[in-house]
Every structure is written in C-alpha cells, then in structure tokens.
Amino acid sequence: MNDWQQQVRLLWWSQLIAVAAMEMSEPFWPLFLRQLQGVEPESLALWSALIYGAPLLVAGFAAPVWGRLGDRFGHKPMVLRSMLGLMLTQALLYFSSSLWEVLLYRLLQGALAGIITAALCFATAVAPQERRASVVGRLTAATAAGAIIGPVVGGALVQWLDYRAIFLGGAVICLLLTLLLARRLRHDGGRNRATPEVTSGSATLQGGLPMLVLLLLVILLLQSAKAMPNSFFALFAEQQLGSTPLLTGLLFSAAGFGMMLSASRWGQLFDRLSPATGLALLGAIALTAAACYLAHLHSGWLLLLAVRFAWGVCLGAMLPMVQATLIRLADSGRNGRLIGTAQSCIRFGNLAGVGGGALLMSQWSYTGGFHGATLAYLLAAAVLLLAWSRLTQRVSRQATAGSEGSAR
Numbered sequence: 001m002n003d004w005q006q007q008v009r010l011l012w013w014s015q016l017i018a019v020a021a022m023e024m025s026e027p028f029w030p031l032f033l034r035q036l037q038g039v040e041p042e043s044l045a046l047w048s049a050l051i052y053g054a055p056l057l058v059a060g061f062a063a064p065v066w067g068r069l070g071d072r073f074g075h076k077p078m079v080l081r082s083m084l085g086l087m088l089t090q091a092l093l094y095f096s097s098s099l100w101e102v103l104l105y106r107l108l109q110g111a112l113a114g115i116i117t118a119a120l121c122f123a124t125a126v127a128p129q130e131r132r133a134s135v136v137g138r139l140t141a142a143t144a145a146g147a148i149i150g151p152v153v154g155g156a157l158v159q160w161l162d163y164r165a166i167f168l169g170g171a172v173i174c175l176l177l178t179l180l181l182a183r184r185l186r187h188d189g190g191r192n193r194a195t196p197e198v199t200s201g202s203a204t205l206q207g208g209l210p211m212l213v214l215l216l217l218v219i220l221l222l223q224s225a226k227a228m229p230n231s232f233f234a235l236f237a238e239q240q241l242g243s244t245p246l247l248t249g250l251l252f253s254a255a256g257f258g259m260m261l262s263a264s265r266w267g268q269l270f271d272r273l274s275p276a277t278g279l280a281l282l283g284a285i286a287l288t289a290a291a292c293y294l295a296h297l298h299s300g301w302l303l304l305l306a307v308r309f310a311w312g313v314c315l316g317a318m319l320p321m322v323q324a325t326l327i328r329l330a331d332s333g334r335n336g337r338l339i340g341t342a343q344s345c346i347r348f349g350n351l352a353g354v355g356g357g358a359l360l361m362s363q364w365s366y367t368g369g370f371h372g373a374t375l376a377y378l379l380a381a382a383v384l385l386l387a388w389s390r391l392t393q394r395v396s397r398q399a400t401a402g403s404e405g406s407a408r
Contacts, residue, residue: 007186010185015119016145020153023149032166035163036098053351053354054106055109055113059110062110064337064340067340068340070121082118086170088112089105089112090170094168119139133267133325137320141263141316144312214383221349221376221380222377224349228356228376230353251304252308263316275325279325292311357369
C-alpha cells in the first residue's frame with residue numbers, strides 16, 4: 001500500500017469515529033436542553049433550532065479561512081486543530097449549565113472544528129489527481145457510517161448513564177484521535193506556499209468564475225434539497241404512515257446506508273469519467289433524487305424503505321462528486337480554498353433547507369415540503385446541465401485550437 005493510501009485510510013477511520021462522536025448528541029438536543037435552568041416548554045423548539053444551527057452558521061464563514069491557511073501552512077495542522085476544537089467544545093458542553101452557555105460553546109465549535117473539511121483538504125492534497133474522486137467518495141462513506149453509528153451509541157449512553165455522558169465520551173474520543181493523528185499523520189509541507197498569489201477565484205478553476213459559480217450554486221441547491229425534510233420527516237412518518245419510533249429510525253437510516261454503500265463506488269466510477277461526462281451523469285442523478293422525493297408521498301412504509309435507500313445511493317454521488325469535479329477542474333494548488341468555499345455552501349444550504357422545509361410544511365403541510373425539495377433538485381439538475389454544456393463547449397474550443405495549431 002502506498003504512503004498516501006495509508007494516510008487516507010488513517011483519515012477514513014479517524015473521520016468515521018469523530019463524526020460518530022459528534023452525532024451521538026444530535027437526536028437528543030431537545031431532551032438535554034429541557035434539563036437546563038430557565039427552560040420554558042414553549043421555547044424549547046426555538047432553542048433546539050438555535051443550538052442545532054449555530055455551528056453551521058459560523059462554520060459557513062470559517063471554512064474558507066481554514067482552507068486557505070491549510071493551503072499556506074499545510075493541512076495536517078488544520079486536521080489537528082479541528083480535532084482539538086471538537087475536544088474542547090465537547091468538554092465545555094459537559095460542564096454547561098444554561099442555554100446561553102450551550103449556545104456559546106456550539107458557536108465556538110463551528111468556529112474551531114470542521115474535521116470533514118480538514119480531512120478532505122488533506123486527503124485530496126496527498127492523493128494523485130486521477131484518484132481524488134475515489135478519495136472523496138471514501139471519506140463521504142466514512143461520514144455516512146459515523147452518522148449511522150453515532151445516534152445508536154448516544155442512545156445507549158443516555159439510557160445507561162445520562163445526557164452529559166455523550167459530551168464526556170466525545171471529548172475523550174477526540175483527544176485520543178488528536179494524539180494518534182499527531183503521531184501518525186505526516187505533514188504535507190504547506191507545499192502551496194510557493195504558488196503565486198491568485199487575485200481572483202476565477203483563476204483557480206478551468207472555465208473561470210462562471211464555472212465556479214455554477215458548481216457552488218449546485219452544492220447549495222443539493223444540500224438545501226437534502227435538508228428540507230429534516231424538520232418534519234419524523235412527524236410525516238408518524239402521522240402519515242403510523243410509524244413507531246423504531247420504524248422511523250429505520251426509515252431515516254436507510255438513506256445513510258445507501259450513501260455509505262455507494263459513495264466509494266461512485267468515486268471509482270467518476271475517476272474514470274471526464275469532468276464533462278461526470279456533470280451530465282450528476283444531472284441525471286439529481287433528477288432521480290427528485291423522483292425519489294415525489295415517491296415519498298405515495299409509498300407505504302415498506303416501499304418507502306426502498307425509496308429512502310435509493311435516495312441515499314443518489315446522495316452518495318451528488319454532493320461528493322460535485323466537490324470532486326470542483327477539485328479536478330482546479331488549475332492551481334489551492335484546493336483548500338475551493339474545498340472550504342464548497343463546505344460553506346453546504347453549511348448555508350443546510351440552514352436554508354431546514355428553514356425552508358419548516359416554512360413550507362407550516363404553509364402547505366408535508367406535500368409542500370416535499371414539493372419544495374423536489375423543485376430544488378430539479379433546479380440543481382438544470383444548473384448541472386448548464387455547467388456540462390459550458391464545459392463541453394470549452395473542451396471543444398480547446399481541441400479545435402489545438403488541431404489548428406498543429407496544422408500550422
């Protein structure tokens with residue numbers, strides 16, 4: 001096994017464990033907050049939304065900054081910084097006693113953490129150009145696996161101990177991971193410091209600023225569509241399908257299993273495709289995801305289990321492979337800046353999706369929420385096809401110019 005493959009494997013396991021540690025608390029925020037001082041029942045839902053969204057908002061602004069620092073000084077320090085940030089904030093949450101303290105520590109988590117972004121920047125910096133889509137797919141699979149494992153472990157800790165055990169366990173896990181990575185992860189040398197400064201984001205991507213804007217818009221739309229049903233899916237399953245909590249959990253996790261099983265395979269496929277062909281395929285996959293959302297409204301629980309799994313297979317391709325295409329089209333070494341900007345779009349898309357889904361659901365019930373998410377996927381497919389058209393025309397012009405130059 002090559003050195004870069006060993007490094008990616010180490011990151012894969014570290015990311016899986018770190019994501020699982022963070023996801024241990026996700027289903028239980030309302031229950032934990034209810035135990036704190038000064039919590040009124042009527043304000044619990046609002047505080048839960050604030051606590052959930054706070055790190056996403058701050059991370060949306062912080063991710064490009066950390067990505068740029070990684071380009072300059074190397075991405076290993078950014079990986080260690082993100083792990084230490086998670087360790088610190090989990091330890092602080094363990095000692096928190098009020099809503100305002102929890103909100104402050106969650107904001108701090110958004111500013112300091114970001115292991116997914118840091119790991120992705122490091123892995124794509126050390127991997128060969130022709131294997132980067134596979135690497136993105138593998139790390140996406142690790143994230144999906146962690147998101148599946150974390151709530152199960154968190155539920156066991158809550159049942160056997162208490163809610164604070166989640167934060168203590170997360171802090172200990174992140175500290176151990178930091179020590180392991182400090183010892184085993186090699187420094188990538190900040191190899192981009194010698195690269196001349198780029199004055200415009202358009203200079204870092206084939207196709208210039210228009211292509212960059214199109215791909216970032218796709219990321220925003222895809223994440224918005226993914227997040228829209230999150231605010232009401234449990235209620236939809238309970239009221240429309242009569243689901244028990246266990247069945248709702250299975251339905252929710254089916255997408256994660258589909259994503260986990262497919263992401264690496266999508267990466268291997270996209271490594272063999274040209275960027276233009278990949279964009280066309282992504283457009284078709286976005287249309288398939290739109291069809292899956294419409295099928296939610298016309299399925300019993302057994303069929304919906306299959307639909308959710310199929311949607312998860314689409315998720316394994318869409319966001320990861322758009323990011324991989326962004327990296328492949330980069331014509332400079334400043335992947336960290338591009339990845340950080342893409343991660344910002346993911347965070348803002350998540351916030352827009354959750355808020356938009358709640359608004360649509362309040363106005364037009366579940367039908368409005370799923371139709372809104374479907375529309376977001378259709379818009380993403382249209383933008384992907386526009387990007388495919390622009391890139392195809394650019395490649396054609398380059399080929400024509402090359403043949404004319406050879407003729408002369």
